[in-house]
Each structure stands twice: as C-alpha cells, then as structure tokens.
Amino acid sequence: MTRITGGSRAAFWALFAAPAVWMTAFFVVPLSVIWAYSFGRTLGLTQVDVTGTLANYARVFDPVYLWIFAKSLVFAGATTAICLVIGFPYALVMTFASNRAKIGLLLAIMLPFWTNLLVRTYALMAVMRTEGWINDGLGAVGLGPFEMLHTNFAVITGLVYVHLPFIVLPLFSTLDRLDRSLIEASLDLGAGHLRTIFQVVIPIVWPGILSALLLCFIPALGSYLTPDLLGGTDSQMIASVIERQFKRANDWPFGAALSFMLMYLTLAAMAWRALAERRAVLRKAR
Amino acid sequence: MGRRRAPGPLDYARRWPLRLWVAGVMLFLYLPLASLIAFSFNDSRRTIRWQGFTFGWYGRLASDDALIAAFANSLTIAAMSTVVSVVLGAMAAVALWRFRFPGRSAFDGVITLPIVVPEICMGVAMLVFFGTIAPWPRDLAWPFDLGAIAIAHITFSFPFVTVVVRARLASFNREMEEAARDLGASELRALWDVVLPHMRPALISGALLAFTLSLDDFVITFFTAGPNTVTFPVKIYSMVRFSVTPEVNAASTVLMAITVILTLIGMTLQGTDIAKTEGA
Amino acid sequence: MLIRFENVTKRFGRFAAVDNVSLDIAAGEFFALLGPSGCGKTTLLRMLAGLEPLSEGRILIDGIDMAGTPPNRRPVNMVFQSYAVFPHMTVADNVAYGLKIDKVPRAQRETRVAEALDLVKLGDFAQRRPDQLSGGQRQRVALARALVKRPKVLLLDEPLSALDAKLRDAMRGELAAIQREVGVTFVMVTHDQDEALAMASRCALMNLGKLQQVASPGDLYEHPANRFVADFIGSINLFEGTLAPDNTFATAALDTPVLIEPGATAGPAWIGIRPEKIVMTPASAPRPTGPAARPAANVTRGTIVTSAYLGATTQYDVRTGSGTLIKVTAPNGTRSTSPALPVGTAVWLHWAPDAPVVLYG
Numbered sequence: 063m064t065r066i067t068g069g070s071r072a073a074f075w076a077l078f079a080a081p082a083v084w085m086t087a088f089f090v091v092p093l094s095v096i097w098a099y100s101f102g103r104t105l106g107l108t109q110v111d112v113t114g115t116l117a118n119y120a121r122v123f124d125p126v127y128l129w130i131f132a133k134s135l136v137f138a139g140a141t142t143a144i145c146l147v148i149g150f151p152y153a154l155v156m157t158f159a160s161n162r163a164k165i166g167l168l169l170a171i172m173l174p175f176w177t178n179l180l181v182r183t184y185a186l187m188a189v190m191r192t193e194g195w196i197n198d199g200l201g202a203v204g205l206g207p208f209e210m211l212h213t214n215f216a217v218i219t220g221l222v223y224v225h226l227p228f229i230v231l232p233l234f235s236t237l238d239r240l241d242r243s244l245i246e247a248s249l250d251l252g253a254g255h256l257r258t259i260f261q262v263v264i265p266i267v268w269p270g271i272l273s274a275l276l277l278c279f280i281p282a283l284g285s286y287l288t289p290d291l292l293g294g295t296d297s298q299m300i301a302s303v304i305e306r307q308f309k310r311a312n313d314w315p316f317g318a319a320l321s322f323m324l325m326y327l328t329l330a331a332m333a334w335r336a337l338a339e340r341r342a343v344l345r346k347a348r
Numbered sequence: 349m350g351r352r353r354a355p356g357p358l359d360y361a362r363r364w365p366l367r368l369w370v371a372g373v374m375l376f377l378y379l380p381l382a383s384l385i386a387f388s389f390n391d392s393r394r395t396i397r398w399q400g401f402t403f404g405w406y407g408r409l410a411s412d413d414a415l416i417a418a419f420a421n422s423l424t425i426a427a428m429s430t431v432v433s434v435v436l437g438a439m440a441a442v443a444l445w446r447f448r449f450p451g452r453s454a455f456d457g458v459i460t461l462p463i464v465v466p467e468i469c470m471g472v473a474m475l476v477f478f479g480t481i482a483p484w485p486r487d488l489a490w491p492f493d494l495g496a497i498a499i500a501h502i503t504f505s506f507p508f509v510t511v512v513v514r515a516r517l518a519s520f521n522r523e524m525e526e527a528a529r530d531l532g533a534s535e536l537r538a539l540w541d542v543v544l545p546h547m548r549p550a551l552i553s554g555a556l557l558a559f560t561l562s563l564d565d566f567v568i569t570f571f572t573a574g575p576n577t578v579t580f581p582v583k584i585y586s587m588v589r590f591s592v593t594p595e596v597n598a599a600s601t602v603l604m605a606i607t608v609i610l611t612l613i614g615m616t617l618q619g620t621d622i623a624k625t626e627g628a
Numbered sequence: 629m630l631i632r633f634e635n636v637t638k639r640f641g642r643f644a645a646v647d648n649v650s651l652d653i654a655a656g657e658f659f660a661l662l663g664p665s666g667c668g669k670t671t672l673l674r675m676l677a678g679l680e681p682l683s684e685g686r687i688l689i690d691g692i693d694m695a696g697t698p699p700n701r702r703p704v705n706m707v708f709q710s711y712a713v714f715p716h717m718t719v720a721d722n723v724a725y726g727l728k729i730d731k732v733p734r735a736q737r738e739t740r741v742a743e744a745l746d747l748v749k750l751g752d753f754a755q756r757r758p759d760q761l762s763g764g765q766r767q768r769v770a771l772a773r774a775l776v777k778r779p780k781v782l783l784l785d786e787p788l789s790a791l792d793a794k795l796r797d798a799m800r801g802e803l804a805a806i807q808r809e810v811g812v813t814f815v816m817v818t819h820d821q822d823e824a825l826a827m828a829s830r831c832a833l834m835n836l837g838k839l840q841q842v843a844s845p846g847d848l849y850e851h852p853a854n855r856f857v858a859d860f861i862g863s864i865n866l867f868e869g870t871l872a873p874d875n876t877f878a879t880a881a882l883d884t885p886v887l888i889e890p891g892a893t894a895g896p897a898w899i900g901i902r903p904e905k906i907v908m909t910p911a912s913a914p915r916p917t918g919p920a921a922r923p924a925a926n927v928t929r930g931t932i933v934t935s936a937y938l939g940a941t942t943q944y945d946v947r948t949g950s951g952t953l954i955k956v957t958a959p960n961g962t963r964s965t966s967p968a969l970p971v972g973t974a975v976w977l978h979w980a981p982d983a984p985v986v987l988y989g
Contacts, residue, residue, distance in 0.1 A: 068447040073535050078447070081440035081506070085458055088503045092477035096469070099476065108480055148376075151369045159361035167370070174377050176611050178564045180581050180588070181600040185380035188387070188592045195383065226377070242358060246679050247712035247770075249357055249699040251726035251777065261725075265716040284466025286567050291588065301468040308472045308571070318476075321469045328466060345759075356681050357699050 100318035110314050118319035127303065131323070134299040137214075137289070138282040141221040145229040145278050146271070148222070153233035154259075157240075168234075175227040183291050186220050187211060190292075212294035220288040229278040236270025237263075269342050276335050280328050300324050381604070388597035405598035415599065418583035424491045425579060426562040429501035433558040434551055436502065437509025442543065444510070445517045462504045463511070471571035474500045478572060486574075493577055500572045501562040508561065509554035516550030517543075556614035560607055629688075630655040630813055631676065631781060636685035638671050638837075645671045647837035648685070653830075655780075658807050658814045660828035662821060664860070668837040669817045673783055676815065678702045689780060700729075705774035706783040709790070711766045713758045719745070719769050720754040726777045744776035747806060764795045771803075775810060784816040788823055800826055821861050825849065833857055854989040855898060864900045865954050871897045871986065876925065881952040887918070887925040892986040903957040905983035908944065911974035919981050927978040930954065935968045942968040946975060 066074050100119070102112040121127065156167045174182060189196055190210040197207035210216055244266065248258040264271065286301035293299075300320060307317025355362040388406075392399035409415055440459055444452065462470065474496075478484050484496035520543065528538040566581040573582055580603060587596045631653040638646040646668040653659045661669040674680040676687060678699035687694045689703060705726070714722050723744055727737045745751050748768035758766055767787065774782055787803065788796045804827045807814050818824050824831045825845040833840040833848065833856075840860075841853040852858035855866060867886075869879030873894045877886040886899060909916060911929060918925045930946040933953065944956045954977060958968075969975070 066447055066449045070535055073539070074443065074447050074449065076536070077439045077443040078449070081436045081443070081459070081510075082455065084436055084503070084506075085455075088477070088499055089462060090458065091481070092473035093465075093469075095476055095481055096473045148373060151366055152373050155361045155366050155370050157360075158358055163361060170374060170377070173608065173611075174381065176560060176607050177381065178566075178581060178600070178603050178607065180564075180566050180584055181384070181604055182381070184584070184588050184592075184596060184600055185384040187588070188384055188597070189380045191592060223376070223380075226373075241710060241712065243708040243710050243712040244714060245358060246677075246699070247706070247708055247714075247773075248725070250677055250679070250704075250706045251773065252700045252729040253725075254700055255357075257729065262714060266714070268716075280464065281466075284468055286468045286471075301466065304468050304472060308475055314476065317472060321466075321472055324466050325469050328464060332464060357679055 096318045096321055099315050100322050102315040102318075104313055104315055108312075108314070118316045119323075121316055122319055122323055127320070130298060130300060130303055133297075134283055137218060137221065137297075137299060138279050138285075140218055141225055141282045142229070142275050142279045144218070144222045145226050146233075146275060149226055149230040149233055153230050153237055156230075156234050157237040171227050171230050174223075179224060179287055182224060183220055183288055186216070186223055187291060190216055190219070211292065212297075214293070214297045216292040217289045217297045217299075220292040221282050221285060224285075224288060225278050225282050228281060229274045232270065232274035232277055236267045236274065239270075240267055269338065272338060273335055276331055280331055283327065284324060384597055385601050385604070388594060388601045390594060393594065405594040406602075408595055409598050409602070412595075414578070415580075415583055418578045418580045421491075421494060421577060422563055422580035425494050425498050425501060426559050428491075428494070428498045429505055429562040430555050430558045432498075432502045433506040433509050434555045437506040437554055437558075438513050438547060438551060440506070441510045441513035441517060441547075442539070445514055459507050459510055462507045467504075467565075467567040470500075470504060471568045474503075474568060475571040493574075496574075497569055497572050497577060497579065500568050501565060504565075504568060505558040505561045508557050509551075512554045512557065513547055513550045516547055520546050552617055553614060556610060560610060563603075563607065629653070630690060631815070632688040632691075633672070633676075634686050634688070636672070636675065636687060637683050638668070638675060638680065639683045644837050646675070649834075649837075649839050650685075651832060651839060651842060653781075653813065653815060655813055656811060658804065658827060658829045659816070660824035660831040661815065661817045661834060662824040662831050663819065663834035663840075665819055667834040669819075669834050670785060672834075673706075673785055673815065673817045676781070677704055677706050677783055679706075703780040704783055705777050705779040705781075706785065707767070707770045707774050707787055709785040709787075711763075711770040711790075713761075713766050713769050713773075715758050717758075718754065719750060719756050719758070719761070722758070722769055723773045723776050726773065730777070740776055741772075744772040747775065747809070748772045764791055764799065767791070767799070771806070775806075775812065779812065781813045781815055784814060786817055786819070788818070788820070796823075803827060825861075833860060835860070850985070852900070852985060852987065855900070855987050858900045858985065858987060862902065863955055863957075864902055865906075866898055866900050866987075867952075868898050869896075871895060876922070877984070877986075881950060882928055883948065883950045884928045885922070885925045886984060887922050887981045888984050888986060889982050893988075898987040899984040900987055901979060901984045903943065903955040904941070904959070906954065906956045906977050906979045908946070908956050908958055908969075909976045909978075910969070911976060913976065916976050916978040918978065921981075926981065927976060928954075929974065929976055932969055932971050932973045932975060935971055937968045944969070946977060948977075 068074075098112050099110050101114050101116070102110040103115060103117075105111050122131075152167070152171070156164055159167060188194055191197075194211075196210070201207055240263065244262055245258055248262040249255075253261065283299075284301055285299060286305060289297050289299045290302055290305075293302075301324070304317050304320045304324070307313045307320065311317075360366055386398075389401050389403070390398055391402035391404065444456060444459075478496045478500075484493075487493075488495070524546075525538050525542050528542045529535070533541060564581065566585060569579050569582055570585070573579060578586075580599075584596060584599055584603070587593070587599070629652045631651075633649050633651040636646055636649045637644060649668075649672060661672060663669045671680055675682055676694075678694065678697060682695070694702060714725065717725065720741055723741045724737055727740060732740070741754075742751070745754055748771050750765060750768050750772065753761065753765065758769065761769065767790075771787075784803075788799055791799060800823060803814075816824075816828065825848070828845060830842065830844055831848055832842045835856055841848060841857045843851070843853075848857065849861050852861065858864050859866065867877075867879040867881045869877055869881070869886075871877045871888075871892060871894045875888050875890050875892070877888055877897070877899050879886065879899070888899065907916070916927055917923045918927050928948050930948040932944050933947050934945045936943045939960070941957050941959050944958065946954045946956055948954060956977065960968075
C-alpha cells in the first residue's frame with residue numbers, strides 16, 4: 063500500500079513531512095473551513111453554524127449577484143482580448159528581434175510586473191484623475207476635462223496595464239517555438255504578411271494562444287485591488303463583493319459561497335486548458 | 349552604397365509599424381510610473397504642475413513613524429517568509445522530483461493550487477482561519493505579532509519556490525548523484541554534496557521571488573493583518589484611499605526602487621552562479 | 629538567361645557568406661548548387677527566393693531586377709528542407725493555399741490541385757492531415773504545393789537529406805523525371821555530390837562563399853578547375869611538381885616521370901589521378917610497358933598497405949618505393965579476381981597519358 067520508490071523511507075519523510083504538514087495546516091484546512099462555511103448560517107459576529115444548507119449558493123443566483131458575476135466575466139474577457147491585441151505584435155517583435163534586443167524587450171515587460179501592484183495602480187490613478195496630466199494635456203488643446211477615474215474605462219485600462227505581462231510571456235514562448243520555415247513557405251507561396259499571420263501563424267500556435275488567454279483571464283477575473291481603487295460604485299467585481307461580506311457585511315457563509323463560485327470558475331478554466339492540452343497531445347500521438 | 353541594410357522578410361523587429369507599436373506599449377507601461385517618480389520630486393502639494401525639484405517629500409516620509417514601522421514590518425515579514433519558503437519549497441521540490449509515492453499527484457496538485465487560487469479566496473480563508481480556528485495570540489512582542497501574516501505569506505510563496513527548483517532539477521544529471529553514491533556517500537550526503545549545489549541558482553531566484561512576493565502582497569495581508577500589524581503596502585493603501593499626494597508618490601518610489609534593485613542583484617547573482625556551476 | 633546573379637555578396641557582420649558570385653542559369657535546367665556545409669549555397673538560394681536580403685549585387689529573373697520584390701511576389705517557389713507543410717491544413721488545402729492567394733477560380737483550382745497531387749503520386753491522400761503522412765509523403769506535398777503555382781523556377785533546399793537511404797535513391801530518379809515532365813527550371817541545393825552528379829544537368833561548386841566551378845557533372849569530375857574541385861568531387865591522388873615543355877611531369881612523390889597529353893602549359897603545377905584510372909598488376913607479372921612515346925613513364929612499383937573490399941570494386945592503398953601512398957580502385961570484373969589481393973602483396977601500378985589531370989591552383 064505505502065510503496066515509496068526512489069530512495070529510502072527515512073530520506074523521503076525527512077523531505078516530505080514539513081511541506082506536507084504546512085500545506086495541510088495552513089492551506090487545506092483554511093480552505094476547507096471556508097468551504098464548510100458556505101453551507102452554513104450566521105449565528106453571531108464571527109460564529110457560523112454549518113447546517114448543510116444550500117441557501118448561500120441559491121443567493122449567488124440572485125440577479126444582483128449574477129449581474130456582478132456577468133460583469134466580472136465581461137471585464138476579464140475584455141481585458142484578455144485587449145491584452146491579446148496589444149501583446150501579440152509585441153511578442154512577435156520579441157520573437158524575431160536580435161538576442162540583445164530580445165533581452166531588452168523581455169526586461170521591459172518584466173520590470174513593471176515586478177513592481178508592486180498597488181504602486182502600479184496608484185500610478186494610473188495619478189495619471190487619469192481629473193487633475194492628472196492627461197486631462198491637463200487635453201485641456202491645453204481645449205478638450206475635457208473627462209471624468210476617467212472611477213469609471214469602467216479606468217478599471218479595464220488598469221486591468222490591461224497589470225495583466226499585459228501575463229499574456230506576452232506565454233505568447234512569446236509559443237511563437238519562439240514555431241518553425242520559421244512555415245512562415246517563409248507561406249510568403250514563398252505568395253501570401254502577404256497579414257495573411258500569413260492570420261492563416262498560418264495563428265492557427266498553428268492556437269493552443270499556445272488559448273493557454274496565454276487563460277493565464278491572463280484567470281487572474282483578471284479574481285482582481286480585487288484594481289476595481290477597488292480605479293472603479294466607481296458600479297464597477298464592482300466579484301472580489302469586491304466577497305470582501306464586503308467578510309469585512310463589512312459580516313455574512314461569512316455567503317462570502318464563502320461566493321469565494322467558492324470564483325474558485326470553481328477558476329478551476330474549470332484550468333481543467334479546460336488541461337483537457338485541451340491532453341487532446342492536442344493525443345492527436346499528435348495518433 | 350551608404351544605405352542601411354534592407355530588412356529581410358522576417359525581420360519584424362525592424363518594420364516601423366511594429367516598432368511604433370512597441371514604442372506605444374512602452375509608453376503605456378512606463379509613462380505612469382515615470383510621472384509617479386517625477387512628481388515625487390515636485391515641490392508642490394497640488395502636484396499638477398512642475399514647481400521645482402525637492403527631496404522634501406522623502407524627508408517627510410523619514411519622519412513619519414507609522415510609515416517607518418510599517419516598512420520595518422514588511423521587511424521583517426519578507427525575511428521570515430523567504431527563509432521558510434526556500435527551505436519548504438526546496439524540500440517539496442526534491443521530494444516530488446526524487447520519489448514516487450502514493451498520493452504524489454494529489455500533493456502535486458495541492459501544492460500548485462496556491463499559485464492559481466484567486467488571492468481574494470486565500471485572503472478570506474486566512475481571515476477566517478486566524479479569526480476563529482487558530483486565533484493568533486494578541487499582544488505578542490514584536491516581531492512575533494507578525495506571525496500570522498508571515499504564515500500566510502509562506503503559504504502562497506513556497507509553491508513558487510517549488511516550481512522554480514523543480515525546473516532546475518529537471519536538468520540534473522542523475523549519474524552525478526550515482527557517482528557520489530558509488531564513491532561512498534550516503535543517500536542524504538549525496539543529496540547534500542551533489543544535488544544541493546546544482547539547485548543553488550534556483551534557490552537564489554526562488555528566494556528573490558519569495559521576498560518580492562511577500563513585499564508586494566497587499567490582498568492577502570489586508571485580510572490577515574490586525575490594526576497593530578500594518579505592512580507597507582497596507583499603509584500605502586490607506587493613504588491612497590484618501591487622495592493622491594506627493595508623500596504617496598515618494599513612498600511608492602521607494603518601494604519600486606527596492607524591488608528593482610533586488611531584482612537586478614538577484615539576476616546578476618544568479619547569472620554568475622549559473623556560469624560558475626556550468627563552468628561556462 | 630532566366631536567372632542571373634550579378635556580383636552577389638552577402639555579409640553577416642564582417643563574415644562574407646556569399647562572396648561576389650556571378651552566375652547564369654538558363655530556362656529548363658536542373659541546376660545544382662553543391663558544396664560543403666557553410667559554403668553559402670543555401671544563402672544564395674534564399675536570396676533568390678527573397679527570404680534573405682542582399683548586401684551587394686543584384687539578382688535578375690527574366691531580366692527583371694528582384695531587389696524590391698518581396699518573396700511573395702517572386703515567380704519562384706521553394707521546397708523547404710523541413711518541408712514546412714502547414715500542419716493545420718489537409719494535403720489538398722496545403723496544395724491549394726498558393727492558388728487561393730492568386731484567386732484562381734474554384735473549379736480550375738480543384739483541377740490543378742488534383743493534377744499536382746497525381747504528379748507526385750498522392751492522389752489518394754488529398755484529405756489526409758500532414759501528421760498522418762510519412763516524411764517522404766510530406767516532401768511530395770511540399771513539392772506539389774510549390775509546383776502547382778507553375779513557378780518559373782522551383783527551388784529545392786537539400787530535398788533528399790531528411791529521407792532514409794532507400795527512399796533517397798528512389799526520390800532521386802523521381803525528381804529528375806518530374807523535372808523533365810513539367811519542364812520547370814529546378815535549382816537545388818545539396819551537400820551530397822552523388823545527388824548533384826546524378827540529377828543535375830549543370831552544377832555550381834561553392835566553397836567559402838566563392839564559386840569554384842560551374843560545369844556539367846561530367847566536366848566537374850573529369851575536368852576539375854582546381855584542386856578543391858578535384859578533391860571535393862570523388863577521390864583523387866594529387867601530386868605537386870613541374871611540367872616540362874615535353875609534356876612530362878616530374879614530381880618527388882613518384883619515382884617515375886609522368887607523361888601527360890599534350891596541350892597543358894609548362895611550369896609548376898599539380899596533377900591528379902583518379903584511383904579507378906590506375907591499373908594494378910601483381911609484381912610477379914612482367915613489368916607493364918608505359919606509353920609508346922615514352923615506355924619508361926607512368927609505371928611504378930609498390931606494396932599494398934590496406935585493402936577494402938566493396939563488392940563491385942576493391943579500394944587499395946599502395947605505398948610506393950618513394951614512400952607515397954597511392955589510392956587505387958580496382959574493378960572486380962570477374963569472379964576469379966575476387967576476393968581482393970592481400971595486404972603486403974607487391975604490385976605494379978600504371979596509367980594512360982590521358983588519366984592525369986593538370987591543375988594549377
């Protein structure tokens with residue numbers, strides 16, 4: 063039953079015990095508690111009675127919350143689409159750049175990624191607010207000022223700003239693996255560059271594009287800080303609602319149910335990607 | 349001749365529409381950050397126009413005790429989190445790389461989960477866990493009062509270390525370890541003498557990753573932190589909520605500078621270390 | 629002239645991959661660019677296709693300078709070394725791709741695709757996907773895809789290098805037959821001299837970015853322009869010495885004067901003798917007589933040092949009295965001469981005056 067291969071049992075337990083215990087105590091248990099709470103009822107301020115009720119999940123389907131889920135999906139979807147449009151040419155240039163330029167372009171996209179999320183969001187706030195220099199500049203040519211901050215526009219701009227590296231890096235790695243003679247063959251057969259990109263490059267790297275889209279979509283869907291700081295009252299995403307249940311409304315069971323709906327969406331997206339990948343491998347093996 | 353070399357058909361990096369596009373992306377990425385840094389040196393409270401250069405806002409930061417305390421908290425938590433994350437992450441990576449055991453794929457799945465689970469979900473899980481299941485003792489002396497936050501940070505950081513170390517281990521030549529065993533080393537001794545040095549570049553970049561993740565984290569800390577355990581990002585958040593001020597600009601610039609410097613140091617260290625171990 | 633290279637140079641940094649090449653190729657030729665790897669032959673082909681910009685010089689097709697013409701507007705099509713068959717399209721879609729771009733009407737397109745697939749014997753594979761094909765079949769798809777566009781020139785980059793030995797031999801004959809059938813000019817790059825000699829009507833041999841010789845396969849072998857050509861094509865014995873006005877060549881490497889055919893310029897030179905043009909007889913037999921004009925010439929003695937029996941022929945290394953190693957290939961013309969003479973056998977070597985080729989560079 064407990065067959066351990068690859069080395070002695072002592073060595074295995076010496077390595078395995080600590081991370082396993084840690085994961086169980088501080089990850090599996092907390093999430094399980096939330097999961098249990100999602101079937102519970104609020105008793106007191108922080109007391110929850112796990113009754114097995116599905117009422118919390120039923121409330122998720124209340125139009126108010128369905129609307130927020132739908133809006134979150136739309137925001138994340140729009141963010142992903144815009145990131146793809148902006149990021150694909152960037153990744154293309156990176157793929158075909160000289161080695162030194164490649165490192166420069168990689169660093170250029172990674173440096174903001176390493177910068178604190180809060181700092182980046184704050185930087186956008188400063189630029190977009192009514193007294194910011196975009197409106198200042200527009201004012202100088204007689205336009206505006208436009209109310210940009212605390213709008214849906216600001217939220218999507220912020221989400222794109224934050225998630226661009228998530229799509230550029232996987233796109234680059236998939237484009238970099240493409241056999242260049244396929245592009246050359248298409249040009250040689252008379253196709254122009256745009257036609258080559260849409261009829262040859264994109265169809266061939268499509269699995270890679272899908273997984274890049276997912277790597278952008280998943281974190282965008284769960285965003286908390288960006289809509290919180292850049293959004294207005296009508297640009298709340300799921301995470302903001304979850305936060306409210308835990309910090310202000312004190313309705314933990316409902317917050318737990320919302321969290322798990324978000325988790326299920328995330329895991330479904332991951333599973334779909336894994337499935338697509340397995341199917342691609344199977345097709346290749348045939 | 350004197351003309352510039354004509355680009356080949358695949359020299360996309362030399363076509364001007366694409367160059368323009370890349371330049372646009374750069375502007376989009378860096379203009380907000382650059383203006384944030386610039387205005388942290390602006391001698392004006394209303395920050396609309398450039399009024400002259402000043403270090404004044406940084407001076408004001410240095411005399412803000414609450415901010416300094418938050419900063420100290422952040423660095424302490426990041427240090428604790430980094431040490432434990434590297435150890436746990438490396439152990440998990442070696443265990444997964446080296447051994448087949450029942451429940452291996454389940455463990456593999458659970459350990460990658462913190463990377464994909466939305467931050468907000470992990471945040472509320474930590475809130476509930478430290479709020480009701482295992483309340484962190486109140487009124488502990490510094491730095492023990494930061495324990496709950498450190499534990500949360502370790503939990504989402506060490507899986508990243510595991511990923512990095514596993515990627516490195518994949519390039520390990522098993523025969524080196526067998527040679528060590530053949531020459532008389534015990535199993536653990538061989539791991540220590542041969543596998544560990546091979547892992548070192550990954551340990552460095554894993555440590556760097558853990559440190560940055562911890563220093564950067566806002567969402568999970570926001571849910572775990574008590575009123576007396578404020579970290580730098582949480583403090584900045586509370587300042588940002590009120591308004592855009594030059595102090596926040598200065599504080600953000602400091603945080604940005606720390607991350608950039610750490611990243612550059614780490615990359616150089618890692619680069620030279622790989623060069624040394626590969627004999628290149 | 630269909631294709632004209634004029635002083636074409638390609639530099640990568642300071643390294644000249646192609647160095648001042650001028651070359652004409654006529655319509656209907658099966659032309660081979662031959663040379664060791666890194667000699668610049670592939671770069672030359674890619675410049676013709678428009679995939680690589682020129683550093684200097686120009687390329688004309690049908691008298692038109694191709695300088696500003698991108699690859700997709702050139703009247704040439706290429707069969708890539710990796711075949712570059714589009715993995716997301718069926719065989720028929722791959723072949724139809726170029727015709728769709730040219731907006732060939734559907735009915736006509738289908739006929740032409742079917743014809744092209746029949747030509748390469750893939751008529752039954754039209755609806756297959758490339759990952760269901762073997763390497764040889766994928767190459768045929770690439771060939772049909774390029775030929776269906778009826779290019780003025782078909783470019784082939786190492787067309788046989790990725791095939792296994794048996795398929796390569798079959799494909800060699802088939803490619804030559806297809807070329808005769810469609811009449812399109814073929815320009816092929818190869819590092820394999822057998823391939824070039826067997827298929828091409830004319831070859832250009834390149835080394836270090838420079839053209840060494842442009843000639844028919846027979847001339848390349850029997851009348852090499854210089855030592856590099858002589859040595860690269862087949863195997864040869866080279867000797868350095870001096871050619872006297874009386875057509876005798878004196879070299880320290882041989883203890884016999886060498887009489888050659890009249891017509892060569894006297895002075896310091898090299899001679900090359902192909903191993904199969906040297907006749908070997910056992911030393912126990914009487915000494916062979918040299919040419920009538922000078923019976924003492926073109927005969928030497930030696931001892932077999934190594935012998936390699938190859939079935940149709942046997943290859944020997946013979947060490948002469950002056951210490952030189954001479955390569956000799958002897959046909960196993962009758963069953964009784966086979967197997968080979970044993971190592972250590974003393975032998976006579978002699979050759980006709982037209983066997984040596986005189987080389988000056």
